[in-house]
Amino acid sequence: MSAISNSEASPIRVAVVGGGIAGITLAIALAQASTTKSMSVHLYEAAPHFTETGAGIGMFRRPWQVMKRLNLGEEIKTVANIPDDEDSLNLAFRMSKSDEPRSTQEFDMFIPFGNITMHRVEFQNALAHHLEHEAITTHFGKRLLEYTLEANGGILLHFRDGSTEQYDVLIGADGIHSATRQSMIQLAINDAQAAGNTDLVKDLSRPGIKDPVWSGSVAYRSLIPSDKLRELNPNHATLTAPVNYMGKDKHIIAFPVSLGKSVNFVGFVSQPEMEGTVWEGKTVVQRTHEDVAKAYEGWEEEVEQLVKLIDSPSMWAINTLKALPIASHGPVAIIGDAAHAMTPNQGSGAGQAIEDAYVLAALLTHPSVTRDSIPRALKIYEKIRLPHGNDVQRRSRENGKLYEFAADERFPHLSTVSTTTAGATATDTSETDVRGIDANRLVKEIGEAAVENWKWAWTTDVETDKMEAIRMLEEGEEA
Ligand SMILES: Cc1cc2nc3c(=O)[nH]c(=O)nc-3n(C[C@H](O)[C@H](O)[C@H](O)COP(=O)(O)OP(=O)(O)OC[C@H]3O[C@@H](n4cnc5c(N)ncnc54)[C@H](O)[C@@H]3O)c2cc1C
Incomplete structure (x- = not known):
């Protein structure tokens, strides 16, 4: 087990669990915006190498703009046809x-x-090239089982191979069956019980919150x-x-x-x-x-x-998940499918993962963020991004019903x-x-x-989310 350093001068140690689109994008975004002196990023993937199952993936304008801002656009142009005029x-x-x-x-x-539209493996490979960065260490064959919170403020990650590692911040990008989410929700239930918050306990215990x-x-x-x-x-x-x-x-x-x-x-x-x-x-x-x-x-x-x-x-x-009431707890947060797995009916699950990663990286790499203020930065991420992810999850479901002629209040005649x-x-x-x-x-x-x-998906820009998150952080607004 590696020990955590409590010195503010030592880099903040970030564990990103899950090397899918969410985890890879986050690791790249963190590394680009930080220096090795300020942050070290450890990406843990359960599989022996990066894998993407399924073949195709589509991307709308919002996540594409994130790709460009992270200097990944040129790489993606090698695997997808990008319109010359992006406003056309x-x-x-x-x-x-x-x-x-x-x-x-x-x-x-x-x-x-x-x-x-792209082949998933080609898209993921295009991203993965950018993991070769001095601030990022990638670990394969490491499946997280759970995490525990230590008295020194660190987070102890427990892996299936019996090893443990300690970090200052943990981001679960480990998909719909997220082990990070399971631990996080259980700890949040325990805290809510201790505080006598029965409404929150009930909310966190609904089907579709811990397990899909x-x-x-x-x-x-x-x-x-x-x-x-x-x-x-x-x-x-x-x-x-x-x-x-x-x-x-x-x-x-x-x-x-x-x-x-x-x-x-x-x-x-x-x-x-x-x-x-x-x-x-x-x-x-x-x-x-x-x-x-x-x-x-x-x-x-x-x-x-x-x-x-x-x-x-x-x-x-x-x-799918149901709309989660939280996406962070103390120094731990979840992104992508771990936070808001949805039906694929707006082709936007990966797009939302990319957007989460972008906003979260901007917060965590902000010069004002220290070990002590990490939980607050994560709460701001949650406040800005979770309602959006949950909204897209709901809209995706609604579109799926339309495509399959399921009647609702707008289209009662579809029942025929x-x-x-x-x-x-x-x-x-x-x-x-x-x-x-x-x-x-x-x-x-x-x-x-x-x-x-x-x-x-094409009339708004995730930059607005990022700017609002940074404003909240800088103005000390309660998240
Ligand atoms: C049929 C279908 C079509 C879709 N089409 C689109 C589309 O066109 N556009 C779009 O934007 N989205 C689409 N999606 C949704 C999209 O695939 C997901 O939202 C996206 O892949 C989620 O990425 P993620 O990184 O959050 O999770 P995942 O892709 O699930 O990645 C999680 C990673 O974590 C690893 N992992 C899991 N558990 C652990 C653990 N305990 N420890 C360590 N590592 C772990 C996994 O091995 C995996 O590599 C579609 C989904 C489906 C099912």
């Missing part, structure tokens, strides 16, 4: 009602910057070679832009990755009545071509072409949309099906509502 309107998603042989009029979501809950959806994921898809249909929409093929209780997101070499396929199948239950068993399992073909039987031709080329899909249970559009055939040119649903109108309404709910 680009096609972020094409939406259509696709659960029938004929396709509907599409709704095209043109937004400033658009939605850049199931969203009711599973996602089939696969990579499709673009050249094979081009052979089937040279004009297939997913060869050039992200597409959302929508249907009752199901939808498919597909977009080009690896600069157009492959198409990333994610097909969702939902049981809305199961939302909030606990998923039993492995969260990722292998499935067959036939499973996917069966799920999307009778869907439009473009879907049929994608499904035809799916080889060995994996199936993911989409688990059933699994397939009865009576429609490939040659049926009528726009209104036998139950009076005008599919074109439906797609337009859903598209407009989804965009309205999503526009925070």
